[in-house]
Amino acid sequence: MRVIIWSIPAIVFIGLINYHFVPGGTFTITYNVVKGAPEVSNFAAKEPDRLIGTNNTKGDTEYFQLITTTPLYFDVTVPRPFERATVKLIYQNLDRQPSIDLGVRQPDGAYYYKKMAYYNDTLETLPDYWIKMHDGVNVLWQKDTAYYEKTLELLRWHDSQVDEIRKKANDLDLSAAVDRISDIKNKYEELLQEINKEYLNSLPNIQFSSVQEFLDNLPDKNRVISFNKNITTALPLPGYKVSSEATTISTSIRGKHELYTYIEQNELLDFTFTIQDINRHQGPDEFHISLFSKDGQQVFDDRLFDDGEQNAAGTINPDRQYHLSLDTLSSGIYKIVLDMPDDIFIKKIVTGQNRVVFKGNVYLAESPEYKTVLGDRLFTTTTLYTNSKSITARTSHVNSLQTLRVGQETVVISELHTPSSIVTAGGFTAVTSPKNDVYISGDGFFSFSQSQFFDPTYNDIPNLNAVENVNDYDFIISEYPQPQEEDGWLVAEARIEAPQLYFSKNGLTTVSFMFNLLGLPENRRTLKVKEVTVTFEKTPLTFRRISEKLKGL
Structure with missing residues (x-):
């Protein structure tokens, strides 16, 4: 009995240790x-x-x-x-x-x-000549071209036969025409089943034996639909030349941003960020920078900790700089994630790369609203360049209510914290803000000059159901997580x-x-x-x- 009584505290102690430290992991x-x-x-x-x-x-x-x-x-x-x-x-x-x-x-x-x-309805109803394979995360569909061409030939035969009957409709009574069309449809279904049986019982005629082989040997992007899959590629960027001069972005931005850039083999990846903490909100403000390779692997991660003022005091401490310099990277596209709260401004970016784009959004901060932070700058309009098909903008300050110029159209921001949107004419569009202090977002990429712009995606299509004919492509790649039953x-x-x-x-x-x-x-x-x-x-x-x-x- 005593053993039991004495063992109870030990059991409780072991239980607490196991709960709080989780030694098993x-x-x-x-x-x-x-x-x-x-x-x-x-x-x-x-x-x-x-x-x-x-x-x-x-x-x-x-x-x-x-x-x-x-x-x-x-x-x-x-x-x-x-x-x-x-x-x-x-x-x-x-x-x-x-x-x-x-x-x-x-x-x-x-x-x-x-x-x-x-x-996705389109992916779930693809015909049998789209051969599906997956690796647990990604799904790849490859069109068996021979299989597809045979079904297409049969469909053309069906359509031509039906057209002939319709042309002779005046010479046939309605019942006979309907019967003839029904016979053609039945014959079409019968022949299609024979084609399906022939190809389903044979090895598929496809180019890649695995998803990884496809990702390692990406074909021409015009043959590929990339849906819900961020493929950045090491294929050479057309017309790219290493620059001997630095690229400077001197327009201030604030908060979290995601940048893409491109480097050639043996080119130095070099960025210097000048940052400022405006200390308008409570809590620590960290500048967290991460670099990701073309295949999504993190290759670098670092941070600058808070400037020492964690209260919402509006204290303006001296600028700080963060220098990112890596000379051992292979050629290709790289993503830089700048993860930081809106209290942190990036007042200047200087880089050795001449292709720099921002994905999804740019928060322009070059405004008299932040004169205590930016000093005696000459506040002017800012023009961004984008391939976004839709653009949304909002602001948080009365003096920054404004009208943006988007291509040949305008977007009026007339209410605080309320997004105003526009659908662009497509292609490459200039977006001009007369007052800045505006959060601009879109479904594409943004740059601060036309020469800096490039599209790092691999024929990404955000709405697959809007594709007129998926059979115009040979491959569909997607991160397509599917539940188990x-x-x-x-x-x-x-x-x-x-x-x-x-x-x-x-x-x-x-x-x-x-x-x-x-x-x-x-x-x-x-x-x-x-x-x-x-x-x-x-x-x-x-x-x-x-x-x-x-x-x-």
């Missing part, structure tokens, strides 16, 4: 609509007291939470930070919701997204890794997730959610690691 939390989970908040809208979803009636054989709106926010409290998290969603999708995105909240309040599941339910997963897996520490260690169900309420779709499981992982705590940590003390 894995910590799993499961939330379902019957039991819930103390570590997981209920699905809610942005207002914490507005819960989302209705549970079905008690006594039903299957419990679920009926989701009718989006996004769904939920927080998970854990004993400590982790290196990665895998979120598994068990659900039913009877209304064919096309996409489910997982978001995780970042330090600046924005969300980093990973696609969990995707459904288990016992009548769908199971979708997504993994988030550090640094995107951000944990806030306001007394508790919490990570904030959300599910984004684009278009669900607008199209009157619903989703039935049964269970959410989050598995957190870190490096296991071994005796060797403990010994190494003790030696370092």
Whole structure:
């Protein structure tokens, strides 16, 4: 009896150690609509007291939470930070919701997204001559040209026969014409089945044996549809020459931006950023820079920490510079992510590269609104150049309400914090802001001069359903995560890794997730959610690691 009594504190102590330090490296939390989970908040809208979803009636054989709106926010409290998290969603999708995105909240309040599941009508209904293969993340469809040409020849025969009957319609009674057309259709279906049987029982006539072989040997971009897949390529950039002069962008911008640039073999990648923290908002302001190669691999990561003023005091400390210089990179396109809050201005960019574009948005800050930061600059209009088909702009200050010139059209910004949009005529468009202090976004790329512009994408097509004829192409490549089916339910997963897996520490260690169900309420779709499981992982705590940590003390 004494042994049992004395062992209870030891068991409790071991349990606390296991919970807080997670020596095994894995910590799993499961939330379902019957039991819930103390570590997981209920699905809610942005207002914490507005819960989302209705549970079905008690006594039903299957419990679920009926989701009718989006996004769904939920927080998970854990004993400590982790290196990665895998979120598994068990659900039913009877209304064919096309996409489910997982978001995780970042330090600046924005969300980093990973696609969990995707459904596209065009891809799901491709004919059999589109041969499909996947590697777990990407899906590649290759058109078997011989197979396609044979079906196309048969279709032409069908259409020509029907046209002949229609031309002779006056010489035939209606019943006879309908019967003739029906006979042709039946013959067409019979011959098509024979063609399908012939090719499905033979080896496909395709160029690549795997997705990786395709990615390593990209064909002519005009033969490829890249959908929901960011392919940046090492193929030589046409007309590119290494510059002997520096490129300078002297217009101030603020907040997070994503840049793309190109270098030749043995060319130095060189950027100098002059930054300024305006300290208008509470909390630390870090300048975080990451460099990614053409295949999406991170090759460099660094940061400048806060300037020392974390209060919203408006203190203006001296400019700081960050110099990025790498001389061991292979040729190709590189992505530079500048992850920082809006309190940080980039007042100047000087680079040895002569191709520099910004993806998706530019936040222009060259305005008298920030005269205390920018000093005695001569504030002038700014012109950007873009290939965006749609452009949106907004501002936060009354003195910066303005009219933008977009090509031959105008966009009037007449209300604060309210986006104004325009669809461009397509092609290459100039966007001019007379006052700056405006957040301009689009579905393409932006540059500060025509000579700096290039398109780093590989025939990316944002709306596949808008493609008139996919058979004009030979390949379709897509990140197309598809859920697995288990016992009548769908199971979708997504993994988030550090640094995107951000944990806030306001007394508790919490990570904030959300599910984004684009278009669900607008199209009157619903989703039935049964269970959410989050598995957190870190490096296991071994005796060797403990010994190494003790030696370092």
